Amino acid sequence: MGNCWFKGNPYFNRVSSNATKSESPKMQSPSEKKEKDDSMLPSNAKEVEELRRESARNPLIAFTFEELKRITKNFRQDSLLGGGGFGRVYKGYITSDLREGLTIEEPLRVAVKVHDGDNSFQGHREWLAEVIFLGQLSHPNLVKLIGYCCEDDHRVLVYEFMPLGSVESHLFSRVMVPLPWFTRMKIALGAAKGLAFLHEAEKPVIYRDFKTSNILLDEEYNAKLSDFGLAKDGPVGDKSHVSTRIMGTYGYAAPEYIMTGHLTAMSDVYSYGVVLLELLTGRKSLDKSRPVREQTLADWAFPMLIQKKKVLGIVDPRLAEDYPVKAVQKTAMLAYHCLNRNPKARPLMRDIVATLEPLQQMEEDPSISLVSGTEV
Missing domain, CATH: 1.10.510.10 (Transferase(Phosphotransferase) domain 1)
Structure with missing residues (x-):
């Protein structure tokens, strides 16, 4: 079928699109207190790697936000794959000239999942959970995480591209x-x-x-x-x-x-x-x-x-x-x-x-x- 992408078909979806958001919302306990203070979560790539040090088994690339702009052609509309409650997902290509010393099979197609706009504790925590879990797990039936961006307010994940979508x-x-x-x-x-x-x-x-x-x-x-x-x-x-x-x-x-x-x-x-x-x-x-x-x-x-x-x-x-x-x-x-x-x-x-x-x-x-x- 090739690349079966349609505007509005989510690549990732934090709220199930089986119905409208008001009909099928994410469930969350309203009275739940924060388990940790937001300030305790890592705020840059160095802190993320320090947190990953004990559990990390898969090498991940810490991208800068400028590099992600290059990968996605500045997040152009024609690179958009879809989106949901978390933000948007863009397609892109990584080549070895992106950064000196970068060793990849080029050009590598990737999906770039942008969490920008969701700077809440829960949004940050979910982003970090993906970095931690996919940084230590590897299996043919789990999507591969290539890298991430943790810079200023930007929280982004870079995955292998899955051409047939969800x-x-x-x-x-x-x-x-x-x-x-x-x-x-x-x-x-x-x-x-x-x-x-x-x-x-x-x-x-x-x-x-x-x-x-x-x-x-x-x-x-x-x-x-x-x-x-x-x-x-x-x-x-x-x-x-x-x-x-x-x-x-x-x-x-x-x-x-x-x-x-x-x-x-x-x-x-x-x-x-x-x-x-x-x-x-x-x-x-x-x-x-x-x-x-x-x-x-x-x-x-x-x-x-x-x-x-x-x-x-x-x-x-x-x-x-x-x-x-x-x-x-x-x-x-x-x-x-x-x-x-x-x-x-x-x-x-x-x-x-x-x-x-x-x-x-x-x-x-x-x-x-x-x-x-x-x-x-």
Whole structure:
């Protein structure tokens, strides 16, 4: 499909565009006090690197704002990819003449995410979280952070360029060709591998904002997780959860997290189940334009997921019944388990990966059975 960019299709989106901002806002506890004073956060590249010193595994380039102007042709309108509540994202190119001693494969296409205009504590903290997490994590299903800018009031992130944009922009577009079933399953598997890696990292990470707008695609539809602004370190020792302010996106957030603020890896699994439903049905997680009972996708679809005939009635009609029936039914059952109201009953992400892998080739061999781990 090439570079499928349309003005208004967000490359990154801090507020889900599954509905208007007023309909699907980021959730945040209004009474939450600041955990740290703003003055304690790093205010320049030197301080950022000092903070990264103990955990950094990936070398990052500390760009000056003038260099970013050169990369994006002074942030020209024709370089704009999209935007959201955080700011705007521009495409650009890095060449070795940008700075003496810079060693890169040139010209390197990048996406430049500008946080300018959001100088709040939370905005700064989310920016820093991405620098820290993506500076220490590396996996084929996580977007690669090239560098950042921390200069005066400028907070910018520079990522590898993902030419096909977000899953959201494809799945809900009225002008793009609908994603075929097996492409959707490839995306589901890649995203699951990314989450499984985070959950089983040496220091486990809870993503906290898993949704279709945060899953980006390369030219071969390989899925990569982006936007780690809300990511949190997982519980350690004998702790069962992390207590934190309630943040995320309505329609994707796990019900127990919304009610208690207790965050676990199972919160991500619930969000994964919602995304799996979106891939299955072609519907948005939250859609105020639909009848009241159908507005929240998870609530509406959940009771039908275990009924084989009814499931086929909610499959995305744009697929025109071009899909393997058994694979669809097994995918629906997997979503059902991910959306279990009891978080302890949800499958682990590694078991979800094991379940999805055989479904990738089910058209060729419909007798394939699911591997052990997640019974569906």
